[in-house]
Amino acid sequence: GYLIVMSRDRLATVRRAPxxxxxxxxxxxxxxxxxxxxxxxxxxxxxxxxxGALGDMTAAMLRPGSGRKEVIESVxxxxxxxxxxxxxxxxxxxxLLGEEADGLSIVRLAAGAATVAAIEATETSAGPGGxxxxxxxxxxxxxxxxxxxxxxLVYVARTWRTVIVGPMPRGGAPDRSDxxxxxxxxxxxxxxxxxxRANGAVIGHVPVCVLGEGANQVDGSAxxxxxxxxxxxxxxxxxxxxxxxxxxxxxxxHSTGVLEVGYHRSYERRPDWGQVxxxxxxxxxxxxxxxxx
Numbered sequence: 001g002y003l004i005v006m007s008r009d010r011l012a013t014v015r016r017a018p019x020x021x022x023x024x025x026x027x028x029x030x031x032x033x034x035x036x037x038x039x040x041x042x043x044x045x046x047x048x049x050x051x052g053a054l055g056d057m058t059a060a061m062l063r064p065g066s067g068r069k070e071v072i073e074s075v076x077x078x079x080x081x082x083x084x085x086x087x088x089x090x091x092x093x094x095x096l097l098g099e100e101a102d103g104l105s106i107v108r109l110a111a112g113a114a115t116v117a118a119i120e121a122t123e124t125s126a127g128p129g130g131x132x133x134x135x136x137x138x139x140x141x142x143x144x145x146x147x148x149x150x151x152x153l154v155y156v157a158r159t160w161r162t163v164i165v166g167p168m169p170r171g172g173a174p175d176r177s178d179x180x181x182x183x184x185x186x187x188x189x190x191x192x193x194x195x196x197r198a199n200g201a202v203i204g205h206v207p208v209c210v211l212g213e214g215a216n217q218v219d220g221s222a223x224x225x226x227x228x229x230x231x232x233x234x235x236x237x238x239x240x241x242x243x244x245x246x247x248x249x250x251x252x253x254h255s256t257g258v259l260e261v262g263y264h265r266s267y268e269r270r271p272d273w274g275q276v277x278x279x280x281x282x283x284x285x286x287x288x289x290x291x292x293x
């Protein structure tokens with residue numbers, strides 16, 4: 001079907017902000033998903049709530065004078081908002097990636113938020129004006145961090161694929177239900193990837209699900225990416241379920257950055273497909289805000 005928006009202003013098409021197009025696309029996708037699943041009433045209620053959350057996120061990101069750091073700090077706050085079920089994550093991190101002259105990929109800027117004590121985090125002091133103290137995941141404090149050529153962030157940015165990373169198995173085969181709730185529509189592929197220290201030592205393997213075209217052809221004998229061992233251990237990632245999702249405006253090149261969200265395994269909730277769709281809608285807004293900051 002079609003989503004049609006009309007205005008009496010003959011110059012509306014040239015006056016509208018880029019974020020308006022993002023919201024319209026997100027609205028069309030959400031309505032289409034509700035119609036396809038034949039749950040129109042429930043789906044539209046979900047869509048209205050999500051569009052409201054996306055609108056609030058856009059307003060916060062586009063405050064006059066905000067730089068890139070302020071924009072991504074606003075994003076992680078919204079992605080851990082308990083009042084929005086699609087964004088009620090235990091933690092969120094936004095990475096802005098860059099490339100050195102020698103081609104080495106680095107984390108240029110990062111911001112993070114954690115809402116539960118189980119997440120390894122550092123608490124910041126209360127800010128001026130009565131602003132509450134924040135808990136920042138330890139791995140989000142590292143900026144200008146060099147990345148291995150096969151690191152998960154580099155892989156997601158290069159391939160524009162969404163990746164779901166499970167916790168370290170506690171004996172026996174990995175349980176996929178401990179990684180994701182419900183079915184995963186479209187093309188996807190499950191495999192395992194190694195956790196590798198800088199000296200090359202492998203400290204374990206975790207289950208992952210890769211989404212997107214070609215994901216079902218992932219070769220288990222050749223892992224698509226690795227996880228940085230030092231960050232994995234210091235951040236307590238063995239107990240985390242995480243989603244990595246790229247954002248940017250030019251799919252012909254590497255993405256501008258990567259969103260990372262998830263849960264601690266001690267909590268009952270696991271990511272579901274509705275959250276993946278919500279994150280994809282949010283990613284378009286984040287890209288627009290970051291690239292215009």
